[in-house]
Amino acid sequence: MSLERRAATGAFWSFGATSAERAVGFVIFAVILHFVPVGDVGLVALGSMLVELANTVAVGGAAERVVTSERGDVRGEAGSFWAHLLIAGALSVLLWIGAPLAASLYGEQRLVWVVRSLSAMMLLNVLVVVPLATLTRDFRYRAVGLMSLGATLTGAISALPFALYGHGALALVVQRLSGVLFFVVAVSAVARWRPRGRIDVAEIRAALRFALPLIGSNLVEYLARTGFALIAGLRLDVVSIGYLRVAQRLLEVLQEVVVTSISRIFLPLFVSIRSDPTRRYEVAARIMGMMALTVIGCFAIAGAAAAPLIDSMFGTRLQPAAPVFTVLSALGPYIVVNAFIRPLLVSSGRRGQMLGISAVNAVTTGVVAYVAVPYGLTTLAAALVARGFLAILFIAPFIRSVLSHPVAPLLSSLIVPMGGGVMARLAVLGVEQVVPAHWPALLLLVVEGSVAALCYVAVLLLCARSRSVEVVRLLQRMVSRAVPG
8 A cells, every 4th residue: 555545544544533532532521521520520630630741751752662663673662662661660659659749739638549540541551552553653543543432432331320320530530441441452452462572671771762852742742731730720729620621621622633633644654754855845734734724723613612512512510611712722723733843853853852842832831821820711721822822933943944944834824724713703703692692502502613614614715715625635535545436
């Protein structure tokens, strides 16, 4: 199979499977939240973020080393596995010991059992990271997506009984653990991978040397993307954290469906063409243009209809999360650029630069979160959006350095979609002035979402018709190559 067809097939199945899995997961999340107090959502969110922070260190660099190495390098794969298993074991012990300190820091004693329970996820994730990377390297996204869907359903089935009987925090913990356990078993069975040969200390050292910059990058990138809520949590109660988490979760679902599902193919794709600078630039330009039109549009439409979306999915008690999500949805342009820069730098061997960019993102996000949160969650969201746009300007010279071409044509592809997003939001504000407030939330969602989508498409057809047609044709070619006949 040609590289183009493999990439198209991978993108198609990754997007399709991820969309299905996230749609199911989002519905399940909404159902569970009808039975779980907002404070319990905030509590488990805090515990999950602490564990995920450690998890980014435990698995950082393992997948990238497997994907960028030669096929059949069993010693290298085994070295990555044992190196990261050692890290995960040490961090699990530290989390267990440090859980009371975290509970004291956040003023929530229930955080002790939540953190200790979820710490098992790190060991489970290490068991799966290398075999999962071998599937990714071979563009086997269909299998990965189906296994993710199975993990989501397993977590829901396990959690619902606890939620129905009033054990909200326990339900959310069980959901996470049972889903990860299913994924480990499924990936191990499909990949049929196990560490071969004896434990090679030299390979373990090589794996750690490779992973160190990426561990740092993952750590600070997590802080910049999600972990800033840990800093904000120092000045918030668990109920406010719950509202923030709902808004974050909506943003994450959108990001995972329309960004992460496609960006998974970027690293193996850029690795395969890293010796051809001209082709790499052409591919980068097409990727940026396609993602700008689709990603920013999806974020803008969802953000414009945030109030009826949250009302119809979660009920009126979670409405304080709506304005937060509306503002956070303006992060679309930053998310596009950020998804693009990491695989570009890693495939070029510039892991140190990736670490530097991530460190700046993390520090600035942490400072913004700590300073802005006393003024309210919406103000916090606005400050994060402003920081995101400044970060695009900071990242631009690195993109130019790697591609050896002007970066302005790539970034200019963001302008029209951003304008379309602004017009979509203004159109919905106008609709809200004339549509009766007593209409059912689902009907309001359909009306506001349709108006936002029509307005966004109209702006694209007016200001970027040729590029929009090109993106549609590119998507059609991808589908035709992925599903021939």
